[in-house]
Amino acid sequence: MPTIAHPKSTSLSFVLLRTAGFFIFFLGVVVTAQAQLSKTEKKLAAYVDAHQGEALKLLEEVVNINSGTMNFDGVRKVGQVFRTKLDALGFKTQWVDGTPFNRAGHLVARHSGKGKTILLIGHLDTVFELSSPFQKYTVENDSVVHGPGVGDMKGGDVVIIQTLQALNDAGLLKDMNILVVMTGDEEMSGDPLSKSKYDLIEAAKEADIAIGFEDGDGLTETANISRRSASGWILKVTGVPSHSSQIFTDKIGAGAIYEASRILNSFYNDLSKEPDLTFNPGVILGGSTVEHNGDKNGGSAFGKENIVAKDVIVTGDIRAISPEQLSKAQEIMKGIVAHHLPQTQAEITFDEGYPPLAPSPGNYELLKYFDQVSKDLGYGPVTANKPRDAGAADISFTSGYVDMAIDGLGLGSAGGHTIHEIADPRTVAMQSKRTAVLLYRLTQQKALPKR
Incomplete structure (x- = not known):
């Protein structure tokens, strides 16, 4: 499966300004907001504040271990660091x-x-694999740290650990049913996907509520109650090769490149206005001979201006907000492909990819809980982000299994998937407090949705 990108819609400077302004705001109201917390919830928040230094040291430790997806040894080492923390909290862990x-x-x-x-x-x-020049955690100031994975998503992993440590310190964890899954191939999924995501899906089948700690759109005042799908498609087109003087004749027809152009243009005309649906042709090869290398996302083509093209291969991705939207779009694309220009043939295939996490009443309800927690802690409201402002994520594999799901509870961050990745270290405490209080309230809530 091709690497799935996680685009950010905000620039580095914009995110930093938003984050700075957000902290100035909440510092002015946090004392009043604390009055909305119970004694137990105040204890959770106090633990997080008292152990913030430890959390940031943990973040630095794991960021400084290269764990590019294909660096198996590094991924295992990061897993062992978190496994040790979970073992200490009484979890039964397995690799x-x-x-x-x-x-x-x-x-x-x-x-x-x-x-x-x-x-x-x-x-x-x-x-960031071992070949990347971006390898180390560095501190710019008290609100900006740099490093591979600080936002996507080792910062979110640290939030998980600190949340559980706070609950344990308050004597609450002992009564909780908690599953933790930290995958080793979110950035470039293993093959087959059915085996790669098996353990995550099995955990989802057992769970009632799923919470993801990806960084979403990088803004801490938003969260994801939906994630778009991310899957690939391959279009293969063939025509009749001939001298270019014979193109458009009954015997030779239009050639492969005209047919591929017709198909792609029809995709655009028929589907580009569909809300929250995107489909992108990322690679196109065409000519007399084509050699496509899927593992390297490229290939080679040979042709001449006076030869009618015999073959075209196009690879792309498609992202949809719901299973229904994805299925509808795929059927429309298949229908377009099926109507050929003269003397051409074409076929399109779709891989399984990441499914969509559609917005649901349960997800909206969970966002309401999280929003209230944030306001009670003095951090202000949390709203649902726009689905197009964040990429695919592992939480989508819980869709259809859990009653409630929310994602994007990672750090305030920007520049993900680039050597300019940054995060606001102050948001480790923010997200840990929010999550700890949220989990406490969820375990106390008697009226959660039933399956």
Whole structure:
């Protein structure tokens, strides 16, 4: 499966200004807001504040371990760091070997208690392999740190750990049903996907609520109650090769390049206005001979201006907000492909990819809980972000299994998937407090949705 990007819609400077302004705002109201917290919730917040230094040291430690998806040893080392933390909290942990899907593997942890089962989702890998020049954690100031994975998403993993440590300190964790899955191949999924995501899906089947700690759109005043799908497609077109003087004749027809152009233009005309649907042709090869190398996302083509093209291969991705939208778009694309120009043939195939996490009443309800927690802590409201402002994520594999799901609870960040990746270290405490209080309230809530 091709690498799935996680685009950000905001510039580095814009995110930093937004984050700085947000902190100035909440510092002015936090004392009043604390009055909205129970004694137990204040204890959770106090623990996070008292142990912020430890959390940031943990973040620095794991960021400085290269864990590019294909650096299996590095992914395992980061997994071991978090496994040790979870073992200390009484979780039963296991490392799932990734050999069957050609990846390092996953960390899965379980804490048995009572009540609803809550699944916390992170990932251990980054897009920065050993060959990348971007390898180290550096501090610019108290609001900006640089490093591979600080935002996507080792910062989110640290939030998971600090949240659980706060709950444990308050004596609350012992009664909770918590599952933790930190995958080792979120940035470049193993193959087949059915094996790569098996343990995550099995955890989702057991869980009632799923919470993901990806960085979403990089803004801490938003969260994801939906994620678009991310899957690939391949278009293969053939025509009749001939001297160019014979193009458009009954015997030779239009040639492969005209047919591919017709298809792509029809995709655009028929589907580009559909809300939250995108489809992008990323690579196109055409000519008399074509050699496509899917593993390297490229290939080669040979042709001449006086030869009618015989072959075209186009690869692209498609992203949709719901299974229904994805299915409808695929059927329209298949229909377009089926109507050929003279003397041409074409076929399109779709891979399984990441499914969509559609917005649901349960997801909106969970966002309401999180929004209220944020306001009670003095951090202001949290709204749903725009689905197009964040990429695909592992939480989508919980769709259809859990009653409620929310994602994007990672750090305030920007520049993900680039050597300019940054995060605001102050948001480790913010997100840990929000999540700890949220989990406490969810376990106390008697009227959560039933399956």
